Amino acid sequence: xxxxxxxxxxxxxxxxxxxxxxxAFYPSSTTVSGGExxxxxxxxxxxxxxxxxxxxxxxxxxxxxxxxxxxxxIEGEDYADAVGGSFATQDxxxxxxxxxxxxxxxxxxxxxxxxxTAGLYNIRxxxxxxxxxxxAIERQFEINGEIPFDGADILLFDRIWGNKLEEIQRDDRxxxxxxxxxxxxxxxxASFTDRYGYYDEAYAFYFESGTQRISLTxxxxxxxxxxxxxxxxxxxxxxxxxxxxxxxxxxxxxxxQVVLIQAEDAAYKSSPTLAPVSDRSSPTVxxxxxxxxxMNSIGGLNWKLPGQWIEWEFEAPEDGLYQIAFxxxxxxxxxxxxxxxxxxxxxxxxQEMKRIRFNFQRDWQMNVLGGEEPYLFHLTKGKHRIRLTxxxxxxxxxxxxxxxxxxxxxxxxxxxxxxxxxxxxPYRDYQLEKRIPDMVTVFEEQAETIQSVADYLEQxxxxxxxxxxxxxxxxxxxxxxAQYPETVAKRLNSFKINVGGLGTWILxxxxxxxxxxxxxxxxxxxxxxxxxxxxxxxxxxxxxxxVASYTEDYDSxxxxxxxxxxxxxxxxxxxxxxxxxxxxxxxxxxxETGISVRLRLVPAxxxxxxxxxxxxxxxxxxxxxxxxxxYAMRGAAADLTQFEDYEEVAGRFRDSGLEPYKYEDGVYxxxxxxxxxxxxxxxxxxEELGLTPPRTWQDVYNMxxxxxxxxxxxxxxxxxxxxxxxxxxxxxxxxxxxxxxxxGEFYREDGMQSALDSDISMDAFKRWTQxxxxxxxxxxxxxxxxxxxxxxxxxxADYTTYNMLTVMAPEIKGLWDFTIVPGTELADGSVNxxxxxxxxxxxxxxxxxxxxxxxxxxxxxxxxxxQIAYGREMEGLMGEAARYPTANIEAxxxxxxxxxxxxxxxSQWKWVQxxxxxxxxxxxxxxxxxxxxxxVNANQNPREAFSDxxxxxxxxxxxxxxEFNLPYE
Numbered sequence: 001x002x003x004x005x006x007x008x009x010x011x012x013x014x015x016x017x018x019x020x021x022x023x024a025f026y027p028s029s030t031t032v033s034g035g036e037x038x039x040x041x042x043x044x045x046x047x048x049x050x051x052x053x054x055x056x057x058x059x060x061x062x063x064x065x066x067x068x069x070x071x072x073x074i075e076g077e078d079y080a081d082a083v084g085g086s087f088a089t090q091d092x093x094x095x096x097x098x099x100x101x102x103x104x105x106x107x108x109x110x111x112x113x114x115x116x117t118a119g120l121y122n123i124r125x126x127x128x129x130x131x132x133x134x135x136a137i138e139r140q141f142e143i144n145g146e147i148p149f150d151g152a153d154i155l156l157f158d159r160i161w162g163n164k165l166e167e168i169q170r171d172d173r174x175x176x177x178x179x180x181x182x183x184x185x186x187x188x189x190a191s192f193t194d195r196y197g198y199y200d201e202a203y204a205f206y207f208e209s210g211t212q213r214i215s216l217t218x219x220x221x222x223x224x225x226x227x228x229x230x231x232x233x234x235x236x237x238x239x240x241x242x243x244x245x246x247x248x249x250x251x252x253x254x255x256x257q258v259v260l261i262q263a264e265d266a267a268y269k270s271s272p273t274l275a276p277v278s279d280r281s282s283p284t285v286x287x288x289x290x291x292x293x294x295m296n297s298i299g300g301l302n303w304k305l306p307g308q309w310i311e312w313e314f315e316a317p318e319d320g321l322y323q324i325a326f327x328x329x330x331x332x333x334x335x336x337x338x339x340x341x342x343x344x345x346x347x348x349x350x351q352e353m354k355r356i357r358f359n360f361q362r363d364w365q366m367n368v369l370g371g372e373e374p375y376l377f378h379l380t381k382g383k384h385r386i387r388l389t390x391x392x393x394x395x396x397x398x399x400x401x402x403x404x405x406x407x408x409x410x411x412x413x414x415x416x417x418x419x420x421x422x423x424x425x426p427y428r429d430y431q432l433e434k435r436i437p438d439m440v441t442v443f444e445e446q447a448e449t450i451q452s453v454a455d456y457l458e459q460x461x462x463x464x465x466x467x468x469x470x471x472x473x474x475x476x477x478x479x480x481x482a483q484y485p486e487t488v489a490k491r492l493n494s495f496k497i498n499v500g501g502l503g504t505w506i507l508x509x510x511x512x513x514x515x516x517x518x519x520x521x522x523x524x525x526x527x528x529x530x531x532x533x534x535x536x537x538x539x540x541x542x543x544x545x546x547v548a549s550y551t552e553d554y555d556s557x558x559x560x561x562x563x564x565x566x567x568x569x570x571x572x573x574x575x576x577x578x579x580x581x582x583x584x585x586x587x588x589x590x591x592e593t594g595i596s597v598r599l600r601l602v603p604a605x606x607x608x609x610x611x612x613x614x615x616x617x618x619x620x621x622x623x624x625x626x627x628x629x630x631y632a633m634r635g636a637a638a639d640l641t642q643f644e645d646y647e648e649v650a651g652r653f654r655d656s657g658l659e660p661y662k663y664e665d666g667v668y669x670x671x672x673x674x675x676x677x678x679x680x681x682x683x684x685x686x687e688e689l690g691l692t693p694p695r696t697w698q699d700v701y702n703m704x705x706x707x708x709x710x711x712x713x714x715x716x717x718x719x720x721x722x723x724x725x726x727x728x729x730x731x732x733x734x735x736x737x738x739x740x741x742x743x744g745e746f747y748r749e750d751g752m753q754s755a756l757d758s759d760i761s762m763d764a765f766k767r768w769t770q771x772x773x774x775x776x777x778x779x780x781x782x783x784x785x786x787x788x789x790x791x792x793x794x795x796x797a798d799y800t801t802y803n804m805l806t807v808m809a810p811e812i813k814g815l816w817d818f819t820i821v822p823g824t825e826l827a828d829g830s831v832n833x834x835x836x837x838x839x840x841x842x843x844x845x846x847x848x849x850x851x852x853x854x855x856x857x858x859x860x861x862x863x864x865x866x867q868i869a870y871g872r873e874m875e876g877l878m879g880e881a882a883r884y885p886t887a888n889i890e891a892x893x894x895x896x897x898x899x900x901x902x903x904x905x906x907s908q909w910k911w912v913q914x915x916x917x918x919x920x921x922x923x924x925x926x927x928x929x930x931x932x933x934x935x936v937n938a939n940q941n942p943r944e945a946f947s948d949x950x951x952x953x954x955x956x957x958x959x960x961x962x963e964f965n966l967p968y969e
Contacts, residue, residue, distance in 0.1 A: 055194075055203070058149040059120075062206045066119035069232050074111045074214075076101040076225035082109040085218065093224055094128050096187060100226045103218060105132060106899050110215035111228065113207070120204040121230035123214075124191045128224040129159040131183065134272065134872045135896030138219035141192065144212060148205055153814070154219060156195040156307070158270040160184050168264075168276065168295050173552075175293040180583055180873070181272035187226065191233065196810075197306020197392045197510075198400055200341075200354060202233050220898045236348040239375055246321060251378055254320030254523045261312050262286065263298045263327075263516035267385070268311040272872070273302040273879060277515075281329075282364055283541040284533045285517050290544030291552055297517050301332065304511040309389040314521060316384055321376035323524050324386075325368040327517040327531050330358040335465020336457065338512040339393035342369075344386050349377050355393035358514055359461075366531040376524060386519070390512050394460070398453050402471075402506055405446050406811045409499045412442050414685070414712075414790045416492060421711040422791060424489035433485040440482050447478035450502075470505050474498045496789055503788065503811050510810065566596040567853050570617040572604040580873045581621075588869075589860045595853045611636055611845060618848035619857055621672070625660040625839045628669035629917035631846075633964050638844040639666035643855050652862060656837055657887045659914025669841035670862045671887035676837040676912045677717065677733050678799040678904070680818045685712075685793035693794070694822045696831055697738075697767075704775055707793070715783045715795025716771055729925030731915055732932070734771070734796070736836035738764035740913050741824035751918030752961065752968055754953045756928075756946070765928075766942040769935040779936065788812060796821055799905060800885055807881040818901070820908045833911040839887060867891035919960035923953045 077089040077099040085107020091099050103109055129137060137157040140147065147153050163179040170176055191202035207230070214228070237245075245251075264276035276295035279285050287294050298310060316322070330338045337360065342353040356369065368374045392399065415436050424430070433440055454471040458464055477498055481488050488495070520528055533541070571578050578601045585597045600617070602610075607623070610616040611631075620627075631637035640646050649670070650658060657671035681693050689710065694700045704714055717733045731746065739745070744760035747753065755761065771777045784801060786792040788809045802818055823833035842861060848854045860866055868891045871884030875896065886892050892909075893902065927949035934945040961968040 055149045055151050055199070058206075059204065062120055065206055066117060067204075067232055068117040068119045068121070070117070070230075072113060072115065072121070072230040074113055074228045075099070076227055078111065079109050080112045080213065081215075082107065084108055090224075094185070094187065096128070096224075096226055098226065100128070100224045102130065102222070102224050103216070104222050105218050105220060108215050108217040109225075110213050113212045113214055113230065115207045115209050115212055115230070118207060118209040120206050122191055122202040122204055122233045123228065123230055124189055124202070125157070125228050126187060126189050126226040127157060128187050128226070129157070129183070129185045130222040130224055131185070132221040133894055133896040134159070134183070135221060135875075137221040137223045138898065139223075140217040140219055142215045142217070143205060143207070145215075150814075151194055152192070152203065152205075154195055155192050157190055157223065158188070158307075158309075160186055160188070161269045161272050161274070162267060163275070173292075174289075176278065176295040177583060177586075178275055178277075178295060178579060180587065181269070181275050184268060193307075195307070197390070198396045200391065200393070200396070205230075219900070220896070236351050236354070239350045239352050242350045243376075246376065246378065252320055253376065254316075254318055254322055254379075256523055257317045257320070257322070258520065258522040258526055259314050259317070261314050261519040261521070262296075263310075263312075263518050264295055265312070266298055266310045267313045270307070270309045272875075274298065274308065274310055275302070277302065279329075279515065279517070280545070282533050283537045284364060284531060290541060291548030297515050299513065300515045301511075301513045303515075304390065304513040306390050306392050306510065306512070309387050310516075311385055311387040312519065313383060313385055316379040316381055316521070318381050320379065321524065322379050322521050323368060323370070323374040323526070324377060325366060325374075325520040325522070325528055327364055327520075327529070328358055328367050329364045329515040329517075330360055330513070331362050331515075332360075332511075332513045333467075333509075334360045335461055335463055335467035336360070336395070336509060337461065338514045339391045339395065340388045340512075340514065341391045342386065342388055344377065344379075345384055346387075350375075355391060357393070364517060364531045366528050368528070374524060379521075386521075388516075390514075392510070392512070395509060395512075398456065399506055399510055401449060401453055402502055403811050405450055406499060406502045406506065408442060409446060409495075409502070410789055410811075412436070412439060413492075413496060413499060414710075415439070416488060417712070417791060418710045420489045420492060422492070424492055426490050428489070429486055430489050432488050439488070440485055443478045443482035447475045447482065450478070451475045467505070467509065470498075470501045474502055496791075500785060500789065503809065507808065507810055565594060565850060565853050566598060567619060567848070567850060567857055568598045568600070568617040569619045569621060569857065570600050570602045570607065571621045572602060572607075573622050575601055576878065577622075577874065580870060584866055584869055584873070588866070589857065593853075593856050593860070595856060597857065611847070614847065616845050616847065618850070618854045619842060619844055621842045621861075622840050623669075623843060625841060626917060626922065628661045628841055628843045629663045629921075631843065632663045632666065632668040633919055633960075636846050637668040638846045638848060638851060638854075639668060640670065640844065640855070640858075641665070641667050645859070649859055649862070652864070652888050652890070654887075654889060654909065654912065656912040656914035657839055660839060660917045661841060662916065663918075669843040670858055671839045672842050672862065673840045673885045674837050674887035674912070675798050675800055675839070675885050676908060677737065677796050677821055677835050678802070678818045678908055679796050679821045680787060680794065680801060680805070680816060682787065682790060682793035682812070682816050684815045685790050689793075693819055696825050697822050698825065700822050703794070708775075712790070713778060713781075713786075713792050715781060715786070715792045715797065716777060717783075717797055718779060729922075729929055730838050731836065731925045731928055732768070733798075733836060735764060735768045735928060735932075736913075736915065737796075737821065737834065738767055738824070740834035740836060741832040746924060747916055747918055747921075751916060751921070751957070753957065754924065754950055756924075756953070757950050762943050762946060765931070765946045769932060769942050772936045773939075784808065787816070799908075800883075802901070803881050803883045807879060819904050820911070833908065834913050835908065835911060836915050837912045839914070862888060864888055864890045864894070868894045871895045918957065919964060919966065920953070920957035923956040927952050 079101060085104040087107065087109055088102045089099055090102055093100050136159060139155050141152045141155055160183065161181045162184040164182045165179060168176050168179055193202050276298050277300055278293050278295055279297040285296050287296050303310065338358045340356045340358065342356060348354055352375065358367065416432060419432065419435055420430055450471050454468045454475065457468050477495060481491065571581065578599060582599045585599065590596055607616065607620055628637050653671055657674045658667060661667050661669040679693065686692065689706055691703055691706060694703055700714065707714055719730065739761060742760050742764060744758060744764060745755045748755040772779065781792065783792060783795050783797055784804050787795065805816065820833050821835055823831035825831050842858050844851065844854045844858060867886045867888045871886055871891065874882045874884050884895065897905065931945045931949040934940045935942050958968045
């Protein structure tokens with residue numbers, strides 16, 4: 001079975017058990033109306049029609065199997081085999097009373113399990129997160145050498161995080177500083193569960209009787225394993241059952257007791273993204289200040305992914321029954337609700353706490369669990385832990401349903417595309433209903449399925465919103481196309497847009513944000529604090545904020561006082577980046593060196609006028625790679641080779657990262673980020689077409705004919721397509737690739753002339769333009785979206801595209817990969833995979849008064865530890881989409897890349913070349929693009945067009961060299 005078909009069947013059948021569990025469980029968690037019951041019945045009828053495959057099919061296959069009520073423990077150190085890594089047994093590691101096995105971030109370890117009674121077992125592991133790269137631990141699980149079902153291929157195990165300091169610190173202007181998050185590792189007991197949150201319960205695995213072999217293959221991060229257990233997970237009692245036990249046991253409500261826990265004072269978290277945040281939306285948020293930043297809440301958009309949890313510690317003042325309330329705000333999911341599960345001391349108190357709804361409200365609300373008749377929780381006197389975990393709850397089967405629909409509709413879109421191309425003839429009847437016999441059936445079935453999801457959401461939320469509008473739009477189009485199949489070709493583009501909208505819907509609804517101000521654990525009937533602000537409080541708040549907008553300095557970040565040595569540093573990116581950087585400066589750079597840093601957040605276009613006016617900074621950060629040499633020509637940038645330890649510092653980077661900053665005999669900046677192309681491909685589609693990822697450009701040519709036969713395309717980057725007029729264009733990545741792989745270069749004679757008039761360059765230019773003239777590659781394309789739909793199942797793009805696809809294309813997770821770009825086969829049979837990179841830099845201005853201090857800052861900032869810390873902090877703050885493309889060789893290795901993916905990056909990075917910056921060099925990228933347009937749009941001969949523009953490039957280089965009194969002949 002192909003990967004794609006397997007994924008479709010997995011997604012389809014996943015609905016059966018999910019819908020059944022929704023049906024069985026839902027009434028116990030909240031009151032259900034008659035309309036909701038009917039919606040659920042209709043929805044269950046749809047999902048019960050699913051096919052086979054995936055975890056649900058796995059459960060159905062063993063539906064009659066026993067669930068032995070026994071525990072089988074396998075000690076970690078008693079492993080039967082270990083290959084591919086440095087596995088070792090240690091006695092008493094990390095405070096453990098006993099032995100454990102240390103497992104690295106690569107390799108496979110296996111144990112033999114004696115099973116007396118065949119049946120379904122849950123599995124849990126007692127592990128310790130060994131210090132690694134700060135990401136969740138990933139393992140692949142196998143039974144007797146086989147992955148039992150999709151989902152067991154990647155199991156996640158959390159690390160534990162917390163605030164570095166107990167008290168929130170403030171800067172010298174009275175603003176709270178966001179607490180840095182550090183690991184607080186401890187031994188944990190975790191079940192094997194679904195990493196996407198589609199299943200509430202722990203996975204169940206079938207074992208035959210006798211000795212069975214289980215294995216864990218490391219995909220990311222090291223861990224210590226104490227033991228693994230096969231066991232049966234017990235369901236918590238319902239609240240009604242527990243209520244009777246309270247009464248029969250004589251457990252009484254606590255009297256006159258209240259414990260208020262500030263949510264930002266959480267003891268532990270599952271992710272570094274869950275740091276305290278500032279909320280200034282209401283004067284009732286505690287603590288509050290009208291103008292200063294206060295870290296007074298937690299969660300929000302950072303606390304949204306299934307499985308993320310926050311845990312608080314508190315002291316119960318006496319034994320008894322307590323109610324629990326939250327001051328919360330869920331103002332992101334209109335037309336739907338956020339879901340959380342609650343555990344106290346590691347256990348669900350009762351069944352209803354597995355799914356707690358938080359409905360949409362614009363403002364802060366006081367939410368008592370249980371509503372008008374609050375649930376009561378039995379707490380003994382002393383310390384307790386309360387944990388809230390993001391759960392999909394009843395939303396899970398809806399997501400599985402839409403994910404299945406997206407996969408099937410995308411498959412149908414590709415089938416149609418193979419017949420019509422992506423620009424169908426509007427006057428031609430393609431007779432698609434005859435050529436694709438199941439097309440109308442698929443449209444009808446998917447319309448019914450998606451309609452059932454929309455009806456369900458409308459019933460349970462009581463309103464129509466943008467969340468269901470997307471679904472209704474898709475349903476309407478599908479029904480119309482099923483009724484009038486002759487119109488399908490004309491509507492192909494809108495069909496693709498609507499299917500893409502469904503993919504975005506999955507992403508949006510899967511995220512369950514919730515903000516918390518504080519928790520109140522109190523005696524039943526306690527008069528809870530007011531969540532809403534009065535009119536006068538709101539008016540005072542708005543007036544105060546208005547006045548503060550004139551009096552507060554919002555450009556300066558963190559502490560601004562400067563005792564002793566100090567430097568001015570300007571950063572041009574966002575406030576989040578600036579705040580993270582300032583925290584790192586205050587935490588390590590200033591204490592280590594005694595040099596204070598005045599960090600300012602400025603617009604990117606202000607550096608030049610400020611420098612000309614003599615008001616510029618000492619150091620400018622995150623600037624384009626064309627800036628340092630342009631400043632150096634004018635004597636405005638400092639030569640870094642003047643410092644004795646320059647060579648040592650330069651060793652942190654590859655030569656390709658430093659190349660754009662070399663001018664004459666100096667180097668005028670250090671690289672911060674370095675990006676380069678990789679090849680992305682859809683495994684499922686290539687497998688379906690009988691293709692493999694190309695190793696050479698000849699393989700690409702061979703592949704193009706097969707793709708185009710099926711109306712699919714190979715993507716090559718053409719960044720200049722959307723460039724602004726007169727912008728400094730970077731030479732095209734594809735041309736640079738072909739040029740470098742054949743031994744060409746951009747300039748000769750130390751930058752005095754363009755080298756693009758060589759035969760190698762001419763041939764590279766001709767081959768580049770032929771992709772668009774002879775092979776009709778598109779001049780404009782949204783590669784991530786077309787990759788997502790399958791129109792472009794393979795292409796070359798900047799490696800940071802990986803981050804975007806990981807986060808923004810959840811429906812194709814596991815169906816794509818990336819690898820080294822195609823190379824040019826040389827005469828000796830070897831293959832050259834060289835590519836050009838682009839970078840950002842940190843630069844010292846020549847007017848810096850204290851160059852030694854500025855150099856100390858640049859050395860610190862580009863060092864391994866700060867780059868790792870910054871990269872992890874940014875990913876912790878903003879998620880995987882913000883993974884930092886550092887230019888530091890050692891730092892990139894320590895960022896949380898999966899081992900396989902990092903190895904691919906490392907393989908390509910070795911082939912990267914930098915493009916030199918020379919006086920007048922800005923004409924190279926610009927006229928390379930002009931020559932390309934002449935060939936592609938005006939059918940001009942490639943050699944003639946390119947030769948004409950090379951004359952312009954050489955003229956500009958000569959003019960600039962004369963201007964700066966440089967030799968030009």
